[in-house]
Structures are given as C-alpha cells and as structure tokens.
Amino acid sequence: MPPDRTEPEQTTLDVHTAIYLGREKKMATKLAALIVLAAFLGGPPACEGDIICFNGWLRLPIQDPRLCPPGSRSRINGRTRALVPVPRPSGLGLGLGYYNNRSSRTSYCPRAEGIVRDAVSKAVAAQPGIGAGLIRLFFHDCFVRGCDASVLLTTTNSNNRDTEREGNPNKNSLRGLEVIDAAKAKIEAACPGRVSCADIVAFAARDASSILSNRRINIRMSGGRYDGRESFANETDQLPGPFSGATVLLDNFKAKGLTSEEMVTLSGAHTIGRARCAFFSSRFSEMDPAFAAKLKAQCNDDDTKVDQEHVTPEVLDKHYYQDVIDGKALFTSDAVLNSAETIKQVTENANKAGAWERKFERAMENLGKIGIKTKADKGAEIRKVCWKVNN
Structure with missing residues (x-):
C-alpha cells in the first residue's frame, strides 16, 4: 500500500545463509552464489520465485528459482522471521467517540x-500529496508493532536510535510527520496527557x-x-514493497490477521501519491505499450x-483497479493483483460503483x-511529544 517510496539503503546481514546450488554448471553456480551473497550483504531477503528482495523492496536480476525455494522468509540478525497467520484484530479497548466521554477524567x-x-484539512489544501503520506503513515505504523505510533519515534525507552523511521521502507520517505506534530501540540495545550499519538495518526488517515x-469515504x-x-x-521488513509478489503480499496480510480481500482493497490507496521510477522501470515491457512509452518519456532517471x-x-x-486490468499498474505488487486469486475482486472494485469505497472504509x-x-x-503510555518517549 505504501505510496511515494524511496530506494532502500544497504544493510549488513548474516552471510552464513549462503545457498548451496549443487555441482552442475559450476561456473554459473559460482556466479549465482556471488550474486546471492551480494544480495544478503545488501539487504534482508524475502524471496519469491526469481526475485531476491528486501521483502519486496529490492529486485536483483536473478532468474533461478533454486535461489528462493518455496516458503523462504527474511533472515534478520541470523534468525528467520516466519510470516504466521494470526487471529483477526479485535480492537478490544477501542471505541467511537472515545475522547467525548465526560465521565472519564x-x-x-x-x-x-x-x-x-x-x-x-489545512495541510492537504496546501499540498494534496500530504494526504497520501498520512494514509501511508498509518499503514506503516500499524503493520509494525501494531498501531502504537512506533513509526514516529526517534528516541525510545531502550535508547535505540535505529528506529522504524530509519528502516529501508521508511527512510527519507515518510510524509505528514509535521501534521501529526502540529495536531499533537494543539491537543496537548487543550488536554494534556490524554490523547495518544497513535490515535492522532489514525484520525489523520481517516480525515485524509x-x-x-x-x-465519498467516511471511516468510523x-x-x-x-x-x-x-x-x-x-522490523520494517514486515512491510510489503513494490516488488512483492502475490504470495508474499497474501502472507504479509495474513500475518496481521487481514484477509486477501483487505489486501486488494488497501492496495487501492496506490491511486494517490507519487512513485520513483526506480521501482517500476524494469516493468516497462510488461505494461501497456503506449502507457509504458509515456512513462519512459517522464522517467529521466x-x-x-x-x-x-x-x-x-x-x-x-x-x-x-482499471489500471491493474489494463496493464497500466506501476509496481509488481500492483500488477500481481491481476492473478487468478484476486482478479475477481479487482474487477468488482473497478466496475461496481461505491463497492471499493465501502470496502476501504471497513x-x-x-x-x-x-x-x-x-x-x-x-510499555504503553500517552506520549507528550510524538517522536520521543516520556521520561
């Protein structure tokens, strides 16, 4: 779902995960192994088919499925992170109009x-792209550690400075942070210590x-x-990226208790925002030819x-959704929605008036x-300032 992505930076991984490819075709095997090693050094791999990637954030030109066997998952600091389905999120403890209860001091x-x-309203009127950033901020917050505003932190309880904001999917790409800070400052002046940053992020995404x-969209x-x-x-390796395939996307959402339909629905947020050419230029040959030619003319670098x-x-x-059907989707993670598992939902969203909006709300x-x-x-609190924990 994340719009306006930035290219991931390199990180160092455990190189002991080198892949043994067998003895046949020794020279090709050695070359492939070197590429795999470079991939591991460059960023955590979560593999699908012929793609080595940082859970969908980095694509290398490797065409050998032996490098990424079925069921592969990212390795972080030497441990494998399996994407295991969890129960549906219950929202226990939440309520509509939560801050309007006079009886709660x-x-x-x-x-x-x-x-x-x-x-x-003021931020989006001045720059509509901020609205897309606020929706993305909400998604990136909730997908990592749950909806707890951890995506905003630069200073944590353990004094860790390598926070989610420094993760590959977030670094130099999060937008709307100043809107959250401005709202928080005014709320603290009116009602100090009562409204969480996590709720402000959620309300901001709703309003955007x-x-x-x-x-046309009114989220409760x-x-x-x-x-x-x-x-x-x-921990930002849990976020789906532009190169994620269908299986990885479905696994990512199942691991959060969300359905395949919700994956397709939330992907629709890609109808706003802007994207860097680096994340789709490899797909020009797979797109509608006229549309690809138009994009090529725009992509100077x-x-x-x-x-x-x-x-x-x-x-x-x-x-x-019409773009997905017409071969005009930008990312791999968009184009794969044209697969057998999801095309029915895509077609309904494209053709049935109001269907997608209601699904998006839910x-x-x-x-x-x-x-x-x-x-x-x-480990829970109401922060006084959204980017740092309370003393």
Whole structure:
C-alpha cells in the first residue's frame, strides 16, 4: 500500500545463509552464489520465485528459482522471521467517540478529533500529496508493532536510535510527520496527557481519506490506542514493497490477521501519491505499450517521480483497479493483483460503483485494530511529544 517510496539503503546481514546450488554448471553456480551473497550483504531477503528482495523492496536480476525455494522468509540478525497467520484484530479497548466521554477524567478531550481534522484539512489544501503520506503513515505504523505510533519515534525507552523511521521502507520517505506534530501540540495545550499519538495518526488517515475522496469515504475510526515505547528499523521488513509478489503480499496480510480481500482493497490507496521510477522501470515491457512509452518519456532517471495513477492522481477513487486490468499498474505488487486469486475482486472494485469505497472504509477500520496497546499493557503510555518517549 505504501505510496511515494524511496530506494532502500544497504544493510549488513548474516552471510552464513549462503545457498548451496549443487555441482552442475559450476561456473554459473559460482556466479549465482556471488550474486546471492551480494544480495544478503545488501539487504534482508524475502524471496519469491526469481526475485531476491528486501521483502519486496529490492529486485536483483536473478532468474533461478533454486535461489528462493518455496516458503523462504527474511533472515534478520541470523534468525528467520516466519510470516504466521494470526487471529483477526479485535480492537478490544477501542471505541467511537472515545475522547467525548465526560465521565472519564483521563481521556475526556472533546476537541481532539476536530483539532486533527483541522490540521489535516489545512495541510492537504496546501499540498494534496500530504494526504497520501498520512494514509501511508498509518499503514506503516500499524503493520509494525501494531498501531502504537512506533513509526514516529526517534528516541525510545531502550535508547535505540535505529528506529522504524530509519528502516529501508521508511527512510527519507515518510510524509505528514509535521501534521501529526502540529495536531499533537494543539491537543496537548487543550488536554494534556490524554490523547495518544497513535490515535492522532489514525484520525489523520481517516480525515485524509475523506478529503481526498471528496467525502465519498467516511471511516468510523475508533480511539483509545496507547503509544508504544520501542521502535526498531529491522522490523520494517514486515512491510510489503513494490516488488512483492502475490504470495508474499497474501502472507504479509495474513500475518496481521487481514484477509486477501483487505489486501486488494488497501492496495487501492496506490491511486494517490507519487512513485520513483526506480521501482517500476524494469516493468516497462510488461505494461501497456503506449502507457509504458509515456512513462519512459517522464522517467529521466531512477529518482524521477510520477503519479501512481494517471487519470485522477489526487483523488482517492477506484481508477487504480482499471489500471491493474489494463496493464497500466506501476509496481509488481500492483500488477500481481491481476492473478487468478484476486482478479475477481479487482474487477468488482473497478466496475461496481461505491463497492471499493465501502470496502476501504471497513479495511481501514480493521487495519486500525492491529496490535493495539491499552492502558493495561506494559510499555504503553500517552506520549507528550510524538517522536520521543516520556521520561
């Protein structure tokens, strides 16, 4: 789902995961092994088919399925991270209008949601791309450690400075952080110590979705999340990336208790935002020829950014799904939705008026229930400043 991506930086991994390819074709095997070793040194691999990648964030020109056997998963610091399905997120402890309860001395803050809405409205009016960034920020927060605002931290309880913001999918690409900080500052002035940064991120994504869809999307976003106190860059390998294949995408979402339909639905957020040419230029031959030629003309270099959807690039709508059908999707992770497992959902979203908008509302609500922390949880708090833990 993440728009406006940046190219991952290199990180060092455990090289003891070198792959034995057999004795046949010795020279080709040795060359392939060297490429694999370089891939391991360059970033954590989560493999599918003929792709070696940082869970979908890096593609190398390797065409040998023996390098990535079925069931391969990323190795971080020498340990394998398996993507295991979990129960549906329950959202236990959350509630609509959470800050409007007069009887609660610890959470009553009736202006909270209005302050967030005002901050988002002003930011998106000045720069629509910020809205796409706020939706992406919510996704990247909830997919790692649950919806606990860990994505915002630069200083943690363990004094770790290599936080999620430094992870390959996030570094130099997160947008809307200043909107969250501005809303938090105003809320703290009105109701100190009552409203979590995690809820502000969730409310901001809700409001951005409403504004960018011209009010066609109205998410019933509950409140009551508490903020976490830890954040680690290496845990961002859980985020699906532009080179993720269908199996990896489905596994990623199942590991969060979300369905294949919700994966397809949330991918529709790629109808807004901008993308770097580096993440789709290898796919030109797989796209609609006329569309590919247009993109080639725009892509002066890998760092050039283009609109992720070319018809209504600043409107959160269902045009993305028609692009998937027509061979005009940018990323591998978009194009694979044309597969047998997901094409029925894609077609319905493209053709049935209002279908995708209602699905998106429900999927965002469920996304906001992943791994939430409440007052009773160890390591949970209401931060005074969103980018650092309380003293």
